[in-house]
Amino acid sequence: MIRIALLGLAHETNTFSSVTTDLAKFERDGILRGEEIIAAHATAHTSLSGFLAAGKDDPSIEVVPLIWAWANPSGAITKDAFNQLTTEMLSLLRNNGEWDAVFLAQHGAAVSEEFPDADGEIVRRVRELVGEDIPIGVTLDMHANVTSEVVRNATVIVGFQTNPHIDARERAEECASLILETVRGRIKPVMAFTQIPAVISILRQSTLEEPMSVIVNHALRTLSKEQILSVSVFEGYPYADVEAMGMSCLTISDGNYELAKATNQEIADEIWSHKSDFQGYACSAAEAVIQTCKDNRPNLLLDVGDNIGGGGPADSTFLLVAALEAKVNGFLMILHDPHVVGLCIASGLGAKVSVEIGAKKDGRHGKPVLVDGVVSLISDGKYEEPTPTHGGFRFFDSGPTVVLEMANDMLLILTTKITLPASLEQIRSLGIRPEDRRVIVAKGTISPQAAYRPIAGKVILVNTPGDTSSDLQQFNYKQRRRPLHPFEAIS
Numbered sequence: 001m002i003r004i005a006l007l008g009l010a011h012e013t014n015t016f017s018s019v020t021t022d023l024a025k026f027e028r029d030g031i032l033r034g035e036e037i038i039a040a041h042a043t044a045h046t047s048l049s050g051f052l053a054a055g056k057d058d059p060s061i062e063v064v065p066l067i068w069a070w071a072n073p074s075g076a077i078t079k080d081a082f083n084q085l086t087t088e089m090l091s092l093l094r095n096n097g098e099w100d101a102v103f104l105a106q107h108g109a110a111v112s113e114e115f116p117d118a119d120g121e122i123v124r125r126v127r128e129l130v131g132e133d134i135p136i137g138v139t140l141d142m143h144a145n146v147t148s149e150v151v152r153n154a155t156v157i158v159g160f161q162t163n164p165h166i167d168a169r170e171r172a173e174e175c176a177s178l179i180l181e182t183v184r185g186r187i188k189p190v191m192a193f194t195q196i197p198a199v200i201s202i203l204r205q206s207t208l209e210e211p212m213s214v215i216v217n218h219a220l221r222t223l224s225k226e227q228i229l230s231v232s233v234f235e236g237y238p239y240a241d242v243e244a245m246g247m248s249c250l251t252i253s254d255g256n257y258e259l260a261k262a263t264n265q266e267i268a269d270e271i272w273s274h275k276s277d278f279q280g281y282a283c284s285a286a287e288a289v290i291q292t293c294k295d296n297r298p299n300l301l302l303d304v305g306d307n308i309g310g311g312g313p314a315d316s317t318f319l320l321v322a323a324l325e326a327k328v329n330g331f332l333m334i335l336h337d338p339h340v341v342g343l344c345i346a347s348g349l350g351a352k353v354s355v356e357i358g359a360k361k362d363g364r365h366g367k368p369v370l371v372d373g374v375v376s377l378i379s380d381g382k383y384e385e386p387t388p389t390h391g392g393f394r395f396f397d398s399g400p401t402v403v404l405e406m407a408n409d410m411l412l413i414l415t416t417k418i419t420l421p422a423s424l425e426q427i428r429s430l431g432i433r434p435e436d437r438r439v440i441v442a443k444g445t446i447s448p449q450a451a452y453r454p455i456a457g458k459v460i461l462v463n464t465p466g467d468t469s470s471d472l473q474q475f476n477y478k479q480r481r482r483p484l485h486p487f488e489a490i491s
């Protein structure tokens with residue numbers, strides 16, 4: 001019998017965000033223990049689902065889900081939350097052993113108040129507890145700011161290789177299979193890791209387009225070499241002011257470090273050769289609404305400055321103001337505004353309300369907007385996405401949700417919980433056909449595209465101001481590594 005512990009603490013930390021990531025936020029967004037992990041993930045397309053699958057059809061393998069803590073991207077994890085969660089992780093690991101291996105479902109861009117490399121600290125503590133001989137398999141998001149501390153303490157690291165991330169399950173299956181082969185003594189994974197002195201704009205990170213499509217395909221071609229077991233390219237996560245912020249790549253070979261190193265250098269050189277394509281362009285909110293056209297498919301406006309998947313507050317109003325000023329017809333936007341949801345529910349279905357919407361968390365995401373509308377629907381905000389969209393989640397909960405109908409066939413969906421715009425079911429479950437809308441705002445850059453692109457006509461990237469603006473020059477970095485393209489010129 002092979003017994004494997006499954007656990008993780010996954011957070012993408014936007015160190016510029018004003019949203020505190022304390023224990024209460026983790027509890028709201030999702031701390032799952034034991035069977036809860038199976039219920040939420042076994043039938044999903046997440047990395048946890050891939051790890052769980054390793055023990056499904058083989059009675060000689062037991063994957064034991066312990067705890068998985070996750071919070072929507074937001075500010076630094078408080079010292080207290082990090083302490084409590086890691087203490088629970090380690091005591092579960094200690095009290096339920098012995099283990100033949102450990103699966104860690106991390107994100108790779110977590111920062112706590114105490115540890116700029118929170119993922120490194122977690123993998124280090126797990127290694128310290130289980131000892132040198134137990135293989136540790138780690139999955140990371142493609143946005144991980146990978147550090148040598150994570151690499152030093154893991155046995156196998158596998159990163160998502162798609163953005164939007166639709167391969168989370170497959171990458172975890174790959175990681176699990178390499179760990180099982182290691183436990184069985186059939187392979188000896190060795191990893192080579194390289195940080196590339198470059199950051200790629202969020203606007204250029206889609207793996208469906210150049211330069212990332214070319215970079216990832218080049219990296220994957222090296223898998224045809226004998227003894228190369230796995231390769232991962234990491235785009236990095238630019239909204240974290242930490243030393244490791246930026247791109248990296250990692251190659252795993254079977255016992256041949258020199259080969260892993262040479263192959264990884266080849267991938268790093270390929271990434272570097274594309275650096276002139278790492279900057280992108282996005283228009284302003286006013287320019288975006290002017291560009292929208294009458295089409296038989298909805299225009300999709302991507303609200304880059306309020307990218308929920310990157311730590312935006314989900315209540316920016318710049319695009320709402322621009323749409324109201326331009327009297328855009330058939331507009332649809334989802335905003336996080338628990339206060340107004342409460343007011344609308346209290347007023348009741350069919351009530352006419354006059355409310356101030358959005359921009360309530362800080363002064364960087366517009367101003368609250370006074371709107372008149374009718375409460376046309378009230379829902380519990382729960383929905384399910386059966387197909388693999390960004391991140392692979394299946395069960396979603398936006399909390400109590402209302403639809404506000406306004407003049408010019410404008411619809412606002414207001415939620416009490418922040419939810420990644422990763423599924424059209426968020427709209428469809430409210431009886432709204434997204435296909436019938438003329439203009440839809442999705443608060444994200446690349447991540448919403450897996451769900452929204454199939455129904456969208458024109459897709460417009462909008463560089464709204466905010467905590468996830470594509471204009472990186474406006475962020476005051478103190479800790480990032482230097483030199484780093486494009487901030488500094490590197491020959």
Ligand SMILES: [Zn+2]
Nearest residue numbers: 141142143165
């Ligand atoms: Zn990501």
